[in-house]
Amino acid sequence: MLELSQLREVDVPPLDAGRLRSLIGQERYDRLVTAAQRTRAYLQGGTVWSVNSTAAGGGVAEMLRVLVGYARGLGLSARWLVMSAEAPFFSVTKRLHNRLHGAPGDDGPLGAAEALVYESVTAANAAAMSSQVRAGDVVLLHDPQTAGMVGPLKDAGVTVLWRCHIGSDTTNRWTEEAWGFLRPHLVGCDGFVFTRPAYVPGWVDGERVAIIPPSIDPFSPKNQDLPAASCRSILATLGVVDGPRGADARFTRRDGSEGAVTRRAAMVADGPLDADARLVVQVSRWDRLKDMPGVMTGFSDVVAGRSDAQLALVGPAVADVADDPEGGDVLRQCVDLWDGLPPSRRRRIRLITLPMDDIDENAAMVNALQRHASLVVQKSLAEGFGLTVAEAMWKSKAVVASAVGGIVDQVAPGTGVLLDDPTDLLAFGESLVTLLDHPEEVAQMGGNARRHVVDCFVGDEHLLRYSELIERVHKS
């Protein structure tokens, strides 16, 4: 049996929600503070626990760092645990992940043997956690990895919410199979959170559902303002662009102290890119559904011959994302594809993996890359939400992205380009060429994009909706 010490607690420094005020205005800020007071009163000293399966890499970890931080800053007892599991479990849960997106993934089974692996790991994690929680606590479980913890934690007397960050707008045999696997574990769950109404399975009681889109923190190292010179310095330090490493590869850490980017990125490339040429960037985990190979092919076939632009495909170092077993394969596929390109195309394209040893430093690297970009791309084949889109839009970037899942909610008219068919590489490439030819229009889209993010995807709204759900399910 696992001890709680094996469910790793992520140390999250409290964040001062007051800093949001300048951005969201007094009224929204006051609503947030009032909601936090109500939730504190409801919980009567209880803790809100968040549980997921990785401390780094991917949108869930990104958001937990922020939301747990703000909740703590608002005086709530909030803690974040990362479950303990190994490769066989993550093969099963990656299969579930792909299938909830409507894709077969590795084509493997989800039968009795997989259920056994899944249940033994989730039961052990729940048992380890049960001794630590108290009646009146709320446990917010994230994604398929944690669904098996619902029942045992309910038995421990806590309120259990399950949030699914993934989903598909339509159902097919793969989504049905994944939900068939998960459903028995979710019986009795007090509340559910989904990103979009279309993601809610028909059998979930609508009274217990909240629709909550993800959000970004404009002040985190991932999103904080960085002068152009710092971005260049950071990228030069990484080895991504040419130029002096300089002294200004700096950023502000989550705890308020000053940080510096010192590590280099691992790159598949012939040396650094030209710092003065325009850059197109996609930042993603190395996941099939993010379609990094499609981005490379579309860029190489359509864009490279018609503009001076360069492409950076950026993801985390694959060994550092514990719950994503496909990362190595996808990166290898990209490298093979890159190797097969004509040298004139290869010179314009880089595959970049960013070290994750220091999460704040990694975030600053992503920040600098997105800010340095002329255009940001998110050409996913399926997407729960796609936090990278909001991150880029906040940085006043026009985004060229697939019209799938939550991306559609982000790329509002006049803020970027939505691709109706993510597999249409010609249309994708043409969109990039058109935007690269119209920088003024792109700048205007960028301004609209930033405003849209402030209106819809900053953490105050996210926390408010959590607070409403907690109140609702505590009452029932």
Ligand code: UDP
């Ligand atoms: N990300 C990161 N470092 C990387 C690659 C990605 O911090 O090297 C972050 C990215 O900035 C975003 C998150 O991982 O915050 C990805 O979230 P998204 O919702 O786009 O996709 P997910 O990975 O959750 O499917």
